[in-house]
Amino acid sequence: MSSGFRAMHPAVALLYYGGLMLFAALLFHPLFLVTEIAGLAGLLLLQGQGRQLLRGLPFYLLMAGSVAVLNPLFSHRGAHILFYFWDQPVTLEAVLYGLMMMLVLLTIFIIFISYNYTVTTDKFMYLFAAAAPKTALLTLMALRFVPLFQRRLRQITLIQRLRGIDAGQGSLRKRMQDGMTLLKVLLTWSLEEALQTGDSMKARGYGIRKRSTYSIFKLDRLDKGILLVLTVSGLIPLLGWLQGYGILEIYPRMKPMEFGGGEVVMYISFCLFVLTPLGLEGKEKWLWRSSRQSAYPSVIPEKSGTRSMSSHSQ
Amino acid sequence: MARFRIPLIIAIVLFISGLALTAALKDRHYMLLSLVLLLAALLPVFIRLERRPLESRELVLLAVLSAIAAVSRIPFAALPSVKPVSAIVILSAYVFGAEAGFIIGAVAALVSNIYFGQGPWTPWQMFAWGMVGLSAGWLRNAWWMKKRSGMLIFGFVWGFLFGWIMNIWYIISLPDASSWGLVAAAYASSFYFDLAHALSNVFFLAILAGGWTKVLERFRKKYGLLQE
Numbered sequence: 001m002s003s004g005f006r007a008m009h010p011a012v013a014l015l016y017y018g019g020l021m022l023f024a025a026l027l028f029h030p031l032f033l034v035t036e037i038a039g040l041a042g043l044l045l046l047q048g049q050g051r052q053l054l055r056g057l058p059f060y061l062l063m064a065g066s067v068a069v070l071n072p073l074f075s076h077r078g079a080h081i082l083f084y085f086w087d088q089p090v091t092l093e094a095v096l097y098g099l100m101m102m103l104v105l106l107t108i109f110i111i112f113i114s115y116n117y118t119v120t121t122d123k124f125m126y127l128f129a130a131a132a133p134k135t136a137l138l139t140l141m142a143l144r145f146v147p148l149f150q151r152r153l154r155q156i157t158l159i160q161r162l163r164g165i166d167a168g169q170g171s172l173r174k175r176m177q178d179g180m181t182l183l184k185v186l187l188t189w190s191l192e193e194a195l196q197t198g199d200s201m202k203a204r205g206y207g208i209r210k211r212s213t214y215s216i217f218k219l220d221r222l223d224k225g226i227l228l229v230l231t232v233s234g235l236i237p238l239l240g241w242l243q244g245y246g247i248l249e250i251y252p253r254m255k256p257m258e259f260g261g262g263e264v265v266m267y268i269s270f271c272l273f274v275l276t277p278l279g280l281e282g283k284e285k286w287l288w289r290s291s292r293q294s295a296y297p298s299v300i301p302e303k304s305g306t307r308s309m310s311s312h313s314q
Numbered sequence: 315m316a317r318f319r320i321p322l323i324i325a326i327v328l329f330i331s332g333l334a335l336t337a338a339l340k341d342r343h344y345m346l347l348s349l350v351l352l353l354a355a356l357l358p359v360f361i362r363l364e365r366r367p368l369e370s371r372e373l374v375l376l377a378v379l380s381a382i383a384a385v386s387r388i389p390f391a392a393l394p395s396v397k398p399v400s401a402i403v404i405l406s407a408y409v410f411g412a413e414a415g416f417i418i419g420a421v422a423a424l425v426s427n428i429y430f431g432q433g434p435w436t437p438w439q440m441f442a443w444g445m446v447g448l449s450a451g452w453l454r455n456a457w458w459m460k461k462r463s464g465m466l467i468f469g470f471v472w473g474f475l476f477g478w479i480m481n482i483w484y485i486i487s488l489p490d491a492s493s494w495g496l497v498a499a500a501y502a503s504s505f506y507f508d509l510a511h512a513l514s515n516v517f518f519l520a521i522l523a524g525g526w527t528k529v530l531e532r533f534r535k536k537y538g539l540l541q542e
Contacts, residue, residue, distance in 0.1 A: 025346035026333060056431075067484075074496040104345070112433045121428055134364050138377050138417070142425045145381030150388070180521045184529060187382060191533050194378045198371035206370045242336070 004284035005043065005277040009223040010123035012230070017115045019234040019273060024107040026241055032270060033103040039274035040110045046281045049117055056113060064105040071098030126217060133211045149190060156185050229276060236269035344486050352437045356444065359416045372540050375533075376417055379406045383422035388429065395510040399426070400446050400476065401518035402526075404469055407450035408459070409530040410540045415447025434483060442479040446472050462523060469519045473512025477504050 005013070020036060027033070044053050072094040084090070121143060129136040160166070160182060167179040219227075245262040334346040379402070386398040399422055407415020423439040450459075450468065458464030481500050533539065 022330070022333065022346070025349075063484075070496060070499065074499070108434050112431070116432055132360065132364055134368065134373065135360050138363075138373055138380070139421055139424060141374065141377035142380040142384065142421050143428060145378060146385055146388075146425065146429065149381055149385045153385070176521050180525055183386075183522070184525050187526065187529055190378050190382065191375065191529075194374045195371050195533075195537055198369070198374035201370040201374070207368075238333070 004047070004281035006047070006118055008226065008280070009217050009219050010119065010127050011219070012223055012226050013115075013119050013123065014127055015227060015230050015234075016273075016277060017111060017119065019230065020111050021108070023237065023270070023273075024104055024111060027237065027270075028100065028104075030100065030103060031267065032237075033100075033107050035267075035271060036107050036274055037103070037110055039271075039278060040107075040114050043278050043281060044110075044114055044117070046278065046285065047117065049113075052117065053110075053113060056109070060106060060109040064102040064109070067105060068095075068098040068102040071095075071101060123217075126215065137211075145190070145194075149186060152189065153182065153186050156182055156189075160185070226276060226280070230273060233269045233272040233276075237266045237273070240266035348483065348486050349437065352441055355441060356420060356437070359413060359420075359444070359448075362413065363417060369539075371537060375410075375539055376414060376421070379410075379414075379418045380421040380425060383418060384426035384429075387422075387426045393510075395477075395507040396514040397511065398514070398518045399423075399443060400472055400511070400515050401469060401522055403443055403447045404450040404465070404472070404515075404519065405522060405526045406530065407447040408454045408465070409527055409534060410451075411454070412448045412451025414540055415451040416444040417447070419443030419445070419447035435480065438480055438483050442476050445479070446476065462520075465523060466516050466519050469515035470512045473510075473515045474508045477501075477508030477511060480504075 020040070023032065023036060041053065044050065072090045073088070125136050125140055157167070160178075165178045165181055167175050167182060169175070170178070240262055243262065245266055330346070331350045334350045383399045383402040383406075386402055390396045390398065399419075403415060403419040403422065406418050410418075420440040420443060423443045424436065427433070427436050427439065449472075453459050453468070456464075459468060478501065481504055485497060485500055534541075
């Protein structure tokens with residue numbers, strides 16, 4: 001089921017996730033990073049992906065948390081020494097920097113969780129098929145072969161078991177040899193058949209002229225509008241960043257966080273960028289809820305008053 | 315729209331690499347720059363793939379080998395670092411050459427991550443497995459590579475190199491701590507995973523080496539595929 005942000009044109013999604021990646025890598029400021037994480041978590045929750053988010057969380061926390069621990073242990077720059085650990089100074093700046101890098105990594109992880117849900121493979125391929133047709137075809141074919149080969153391997157295993165070739169039984173040496181036999185059968189079968197596919201492609205004229213692409217997605221007015229909104233609201237924080245706003249300076253000496261006019265404009269624009277898909281998703285939810293009762297009246301006239309059917313039968 | 319696609323892509327690439335460079339120079343923030351450089355490293359081989367006249371048979375062959383490499387990762391998903399992908403990429407590159415090896419490795423990484431989940435590690439894996447294939451293809455005529463033990467040692471070494479490449483994206487996020495101490499700590503903590511990968515490479519190469527190269531050589535000869 002796709003609605004809301006998932007139903008938008010792939011270019012919108014690409015711009016959104018590309019922009020988020022850029023912000024995560026450039027805007028080194030806790031407020032921006034936390035906003036990005038919160039926005040994406042909200043989007044995932046609205047799309048009903050909370051479980052997905054929770055499943056990956058321990059791994060991501062471990063990965064990002066270790067950065068926060070490692071940095072103060074190996075970086076000793078900074079003016080405020082908190083304490084000594086194995087005769088090495090642990091500075092406040094290093095601890096804060098480690099925490100910031102943890103936020104950056106968490107942001108990148110959550111961007112990918114959301115990306116995996118929203119930009120499905122066909123959308124990704126649609127975007128790149130025109131720019132790199134051979135690579136796209138190669139990747140798509142490989143993608144299609146994966147489930148096919150899994151099925152084939154199961155078939156081969158079933159059949160070869162009758163001959164006594166079974167990778168699950170016998171001594172280690174026999175199992176290894178049998179496993180190799182199974183894989184070799186898969187390889188020869190698949191290669192032989194795939195080359196036939198290749199010949200068939202050639203017979204139908206593959207490679208004669210430039211490959212045309214079938215575009216299944218159309219940019220409608222909403223898509224164009226959202227593209228415009230995202231571009232403008234995304235460029236403002238980038239320009240601000242080039243001017244030196246929106247960066248927390250930790251090394252060599254921590255500076256107090258300034259939050260002047262430039263930052264405010266930047267932050268508002270940034271929020272607009274991050275929260276636009278949430279708005280789309282929320283609008284869809286709201287329309288669905290409010291349309292249930294009254295918006296689409298049934299064609300069959302509702303009988304008012306007494307329940308005629310049941311009263312008739314009595 | 316389609317007419318402007320390539321200029322648009324070039325403009326975006328230039329824009330992002332400019333930003334990445336600024337970030338690296340100004341704030342010593344290397345994450346973006348590393349990604350841009352990585353993509354730049356992947357690009358030449360794929361551009362060559364797009365440009366050269368390629369038989370449909372050869373395209374399909376590359377797809378089959380990448381898919382088999384990707385499939386082989388699935389039964390071992392529960393065991394970290396045990397990936398037959400490297401062994402399959404090495405054998406394919408040994409028969410079909412460096413460029414094919416690079417493409418098979420990179421596409422196998424991309425495709426298997428569609429099942430395992432994409433992440434910031436995807437381009438690094440594409441690069442690492444691509445390099446496995448590229449180096450195996452370059453060295454395929456060396457005298458020691460033709461020997462069984464030579465190939466096993468090659469697989470063993472790549473088990474560690476792969477882990478070391480994958481450690482970079484992690485270390486790069488801590489520019490101020492990137493002393494030898496941090497590098498040593500990161501590599502020490504990944505030692506057992508790398509060792510598992512290296513040993514599994516040796517194991518899979520030992521199982522597959524003779525039979526697979528024979529089959530692949532035969533297909534290559536019979537259909538005249540990817541002859542250089």
